[in-house]
Amino acid sequence: MSILCEVTAVEPLACHTYRIVLKPQQAVRYQPGQYVMAVMGEKDKRPFSLASSPCRQNGGELELHVGAADENPFALEVVEKAKAVLESGEAGFEITEPAGDAWLRESDRPLLLIAGGTGFSYVRSMVDHCISQKIQSPIFIYWGARTPCQLYAHDEMQALAEQHPHITFMPVxxxxxxxxRGKVGNVLEAVMEDFVSLGAYDIYIAGRFEMAGVARDMFCKERGVSRDHLYSDAFAFI
Incomplete structure (x- = not known):
């Protein structure tokens, strides 16, 4: 089933990254960490994680983060469509129902959230949910990018970590x-350097499929992680 939405905002974040805010015709039920497909055609549906949490207006407002560099028409076309719908003022942006199995589970275990690039939207949904639900388990956020410019929510996340002592934010x-002055290198290597064991954690990963695959191999073989506590929608395809 598809959902028609108005577009209420299309805003540049940084380095060819855009924030798209949608108002669905009816409230959408979903779990923090799920994704939707932007419907570009009958056989053309493009996945984007929801950066909003279900707590936002009880599912009445959805947020996407889209990395749309000029060499990436897959994403740029979605941004252009969102702009056109915004200008029209009509409910002409179509998405699929939320999907994905790597959503945030209820648990007393500490959380390790790892994102590459705009995979941060997946992590952001979970962080917002934990804050709104007053979840006090330790949360470690590792966000990797090519350059500091691509860490488009860096200052916001630093401020959140300062406000909430149980949240640690590590940009790489x-x-x-x-x-x-932060960490330089590969985000997964930064995690490996900072944790001797990860067996006690629930771990959520969003980024390129190859990144998720490498993380699964390293964490399970070298840091005592059980696959039952390791989540990524990429695992359904690799």
């Missing part, structure tokens, strides 16, 4: 620029 870039 491959190429340091300007006055960057």
């Amino acid at each position: 870039v491959e190429q340091a620029e300007g006055e960057w």
Whole structure:
């Protein structure tokens, strides 16, 4: 079943990344960490994680983060469609019902949330949900990007971590620029350096399929992780 939405905002975040805010014709029920498909044609549906949590207006407002560099028409076309629908003022942006099995489980275990690029939207949904539900389990957020510019919510996440002592935010870039003082390198290697064991954690991963595959191999073989506590929608395809 498809859902028609109005587009209430299309805003640049940073480095060819856009925030698209949707108002569905009816409230949408979903779990934090699920995704929707932007329907571009009968056989053309493109997946994007929901950056909003189900708590936002009880599913009455949805948010997508779309990385749309010029060389990525797959995403850029979605942004252009959202802009056109915004200008029309009509409910002309079509999405599928939320899907995905790597949604946030209820648990007392500490959380390790790992994102690459705009995979951060997946993590953001979970963080917002945990804060709104006053979940106090330790939360470690590792966000990897090529350059600091691509960490479009860096300051916002730093502020959240300062406000909530149980949240730790660790941004990692491959190429340091300007006055960057954070971690430099690969985000998975940063996790491996910081944790001797991960067996006690629930781990959620969003990023390129190859990244999820490498994480699964490393964490299970070298850090004592059980696959029962490791979640990524990429695992359904690799």
